[in-house]
Amino acid sequence: HKELDPFPANFLWGAASAAYQIEGAWQADGKGPSIWDTFSKLPGKTYLGTNGDVAVDHYHRFREDIQLMAEMGLKTYRFSVAWSRVMPDGEGAVNEAGLAFYEELVDELRRYQIEPVLTLYHWDLPQALQDKYNGWEGRETIAAFKSYCRVLFERLGSKVTYWVTMNEQNVLTSLGYRWELHPPNVADTKRMFQANHHLNLANADAIALFHELVPTRKIGPSFGYGPMYPLRADPNDVLAAENGEAFNNSWWLDVYCKGKYPKVIWKQLEALGIAPQLLEGDLELLKRAKPDFLGINYYHGGTAAQNTLEKERIASQEKAFSGIDPYLMQPKDQQAQTPETVLFQSVENPYLEKTDWGWEIDPVGFRVALRRVSDRYDLPIFVTENGLGAIDLEKDGKVHDSYRIDYLAQHILEMQKAITDGVTVIGYCAWSFTDLLSWLNGYKKRYGFVYVDRDEEDEKELTRIKKDSYYWYQEVIQNNGLRK
Ligand code: BG6
Numbered sequence: 001h002k003e004l005d006p007f008p009a010n011f012l013w014g015a016a017s018a019a020y021q022i023e024g025a026w027q028a029d030g031k032g033p034s035i036w037d038t039f040s041k042l043p044g045k046t047y048l049g050t051n052g053d054v055a056v057d058h059y060h061r062f063r064e065d066i067q068l069m070a071e072m073g074l075k076t077y078r079f080s081v082a083w084s085r086v087m088p089d090g091e092g093a094v095n096e097a098g099l100a101f102y103e104e105l106v107d108e109l110r111r112y113q114i115e116p117v118l119t120l121y122h123w124d125l126p127q128a129l130q131d132k133y134n135g136w137e138g139r140e141t142i143a144a145f146k147s148y149c150r151v152l153f154e155r156l157g158s159k160v161t162y163w164v165t166m167n168e169q170n171v172l173t174s175l176g177y178r179w180e181l182h183p184p185n186v187a188d189t190k191r192m193f194q195a196n197h198h199l200n201l202a203n204a205d206a207i208a209l210f211h212e213l214v215p216t217r218k219i220g221p222s223f224g225y226g227p228m229y230p231l232r233a234d235p236n237d238v239l240a241a242e243n244g245e246a247f248n249n250s251w252w253l254d255v256y257c258k259g260k261y262p263k264v265i266w267k268q269l270e271a272l273g274i275a276p277q278l279l280e281g282d283l284e285l286l287k288r289a290k291p292d293f294l295g296i297n298y299y300h301g302g303t304a305a306q307n308t309l310e311k312e313r314i315a316s317q318e319k320a321f322s323g324i325d326p327y328l329m330q331p332k333d334q335q336a337q338t339p340e341t342v343l344f345q346s347v348e349n350p351y352l353e354k355t356d357w358g359w360e361i362d363p364v365g366f367r368v369a370l371r372r373v374s375d376r377y378d379l380p381i382f383v384t385e386n387g388l389g390a391i392d393l394e395k396d397g398k399v400h401d402s403y404r405i406d407y408l409a410q411h412i413l414e415m416q417k418a419i420t421d422g423v424t425v426i427g428y429c430a431w432s433f434t435d436l437l438s439w440l441n442g443y444k445k446r447y448g449f450v451y452v453d454r455d456e457e458d459e460k461e462l463t464r465i466k467k468d469s470y471y472w473y474q475e476v477i478q479n480n481g482l483r484k
Contacts, residue, residue: 003420004416004417004419004420005416005419005420006480006481007416007419007480007481008419008426009480011075011425011426011427011428011480012075012076012115012382012426012427012428012429013073013074013075013076013427013428013473013476013477013480014074014075014076014077014078014115014117014427014428014429014430015069015074015077015078015429015430015431015432015433015449015473016077016078016079016117016384016385016429016430016431016432016433017058017077017078017079017080017432017433017434017436018079018080018119018122018123018124018167018436019079019080019081019082019085019122019124020034020036020052020055020080020082020122020123020124020437020439021052021055021432021436021437021438021439022055022056022058022079022434022436022437023052023055023057023058023059023082023085024052024053024054024055024056024057024058024059024060025054025057025059025060026052026053028059029085029095029097029098029101030085030088030095030097030098031082031084031085031088031095031098032084032085032087032088032089032090032095032126032127032128033084033126033127033128034082034083034084034124034125034126034127035124035125035126035127035130035135035183035184036051036052036123036124036183036439037051037052037053037124037127038127038130038183039182039183039184039185040052042185045185045440046439046440046442047438047440047441047442047444047456048442048456048457049456050437050442050443050456051437052437054459054462055436055437056434056435056436056437056452056454056462057462058434059101061462061464062104062105062108063108064464065433065434065450065464066105066108066109066112066114068433068434068450068464068466068470069109069112069114069433070112070114071474072449072470072473072474072477073474073477073478074114074433074477075113075114075115075427075477076114076115076116076117076162076427076429077109077114077115077116077117077429077433078116078117078118078119078164078384078385078429079105079116079117079118079119080118080119080120080121080122080124080164080167081102081118081119081120081152082098082124083120083121083124083125083126083145083148084124084126084127084128085098085101085102086098086099086102086148086151086152087126087144087147087148087151088126088128089126089128089129090125090126090128090129090132090141090144090148091128091129091143091144091147091148094151099151099152099155102118102152102156103155103156103159106118106156106159106160107159110159115161115162116159116160116161116162117160117162117163117164117382117384117427117429118152118156118160118162118163118164119163119164119165119167119222119384120145120148120149120152120163120164120165120166120206121145121165121166121167121202122167123167123172123182123439125141125183126144129141129144130183130184134184135184135195136195136196136198136199136202137191137194137195137198138198139198139201139279141198141202142198142201142202142205145202145205145206146202146205146206146209149205149206149209149210150209150213153209153210153213153214154213157210157213157214157217158214160217161217161218162217162218162219162293162382162427163210163217163218163219163220164219164220164221164222164295164384165202165203165206165207165219165220165221165291166199166202166203166221166222167221167222167297167384168222168223168224168297169196169199169200169203169221169223169252170223170224170248170249170251170252171224172199173192173195173196173199174192176192176195177189177191177192177195177196178192181440182439189272189274190273190274193269193274193275193276194276194277196276197276197277197278197282200252200255200256200286201282201285201286203221203256203289204259204285204286204288204289205285205289206219206289207219207220207289207290207291208285208288208289211289218292218293219291219292220256220291220292220293220294220295220379220382221256221291221294221295222295222296222297222382222384222385223249223252223253223256223294223295223296223297224297224299224385225249225253225296225297225298225369225373226248226249226298226299226300226301226302226365226369227245227249227301227302227365227368227369227372228241228242228244228245228248228249228301228302228303228304228344229241229301229302229303229304229349229365230303230304230305231303231304231305231347231349232305234306236306237304237305237306239306240304240305240306240307240343240344240345241303241304241344243264243304243343243344244302244304244343244344244346246262246264246265246343247265247343247344248302250262250265250376251265253294253373253376253377255286256291256294257290257291257294257376257377257379258377259283259286259287259288259289259290260283260286260287264343268342268343291379292379292380293379293380293381293382293426294373294377294379294380294381294382295381295382295383295384296369296370296373296381296382296383296384297383297384297385297386297431298365298366298369298383298385298386298411299359299385299386299387300352300359300360300361300362300365301360301362301365301368301369302346302349303346303347303348303349304344304345304346304347305344305345305347306344306345307342307343307344307345308345349362355388355389355390356389356390356391356445357389357441357445359389361388361407363407363410363411363413363414364414366386366411366414366415366418367414367415367417367418367421370383370415370418370423370425371418371421371423374418374422374423374424380424380425380426381423381424381425381426382425382426382427382429383415383425383427383428383429384429385429385430385431386408386411386428386429386430386431387404387407387408387430387431387432387447388403388404388407388408388447389438389441389445389446389447390403390404390445390446390447391444391445391446392435392446392451392467394451394453394465397465398465398468399451399465399466399467399468400467400468401467401468401469402468404467404469405468405469405472408430408469408472408473409472409482412428412476412481412482413482415428416481416482430449430473431447432447432448432449433448433449433450434448434449434450434451434452434464435447435448435450435451435452436448436452442455442456443455443456444456448467449466449467449469449470449473450464450465450466450467450470451464451465451466451467452464452465453465
């Protein structure tokens, strides 16, 4: 790839994880329960009833895991802090043992010159806050989050350079408050947009506090970004794709980076009576807090077409329906209050292959994503997740995951093209370092460079086994990029 710019000399090659998906030790050393500890135990909610009670036991094996990172040559490692480990009730008393765990983790990473990237919120809200304040629907949770952030900023501000506020706020709100797939298991768009507004405020509060307490370090949210394409050159489809961009992406990114909600969507929500309630000072706060970088998690984008179905629905008024497609919901149903209906409909992209879980594989979309986000917001980008979920087979201590290598290589190449185009990318964290618990797919859907020997039924020994992709990524890091 001679014609391409090289990766910057200090490029942060890394891998990522999240507390609930790796740590286990769900009640150890004073940890309080999170909404995921509760939700995963409700019958039928997760794949074969898997939960994070043990996960891959990273809590007890973090030194071994970091040893594997060091041997791989990892420059950075993104992990999340379990809020209820640090504050069992989500506010008030601090659990020193929980805090000490993260300090030891950070120290251990530093010992090997691995730059820690600390995510403050990767979906595991303390159950106590859900019970007391209705979670993110209560404004009290914003204050609780700020108090938790303060504890971490004060304790780890001098040791951690990169901080992530919210992980994929778009995903957690949609799955949690609309599709009943994540806790708090709600299907109500009005409540979703209100909770989302509070998450925006919590994000802004955390950033503002960080800049006050730790002015020399960097903070930003990690957003699950997928570029929207028009199905055809028909201007109506192009318009639909723009609507899709606004609804799926700018609705969050504009708030993070410009401190305001995009008008098109706001008006649409107002018309449906589901716009969030704003209090005095909210918009000022959103405007004031600016991220230093933008974390982008990239898996795939989406394709939009003009929503002709909406016209049909209005014409016929009522149609039998089952499923979660918003534009086919019964009009009287809560779910019919959906802003997409007049804006766009999501359709399959005829050009893209899919993973075993039906996720489109679109490396060029990664370049499109990086360029769009960089052009719009002009912030350095940290790729905080990208990877392939697949069924891996282990035999005689080997895992031949050439499909993962192909996937990652194609995405890294497109990222390098984006850098050559002029985008500032400071780092890339593949999802994930070790195999881990997929929120809804147990241990069947694996992402890691390191295989963990366990499955849904049997925890086994949790032995760590390096996959082929481990050695391949080791070389990528050594070369500071793909081999020419
Ligand atoms: C991202 C999340 O949405 O996707 C991760 O930040 C998650 O926590 C990853 O594991 C992959 O999702 P899944 O459903 O394939 O495990």
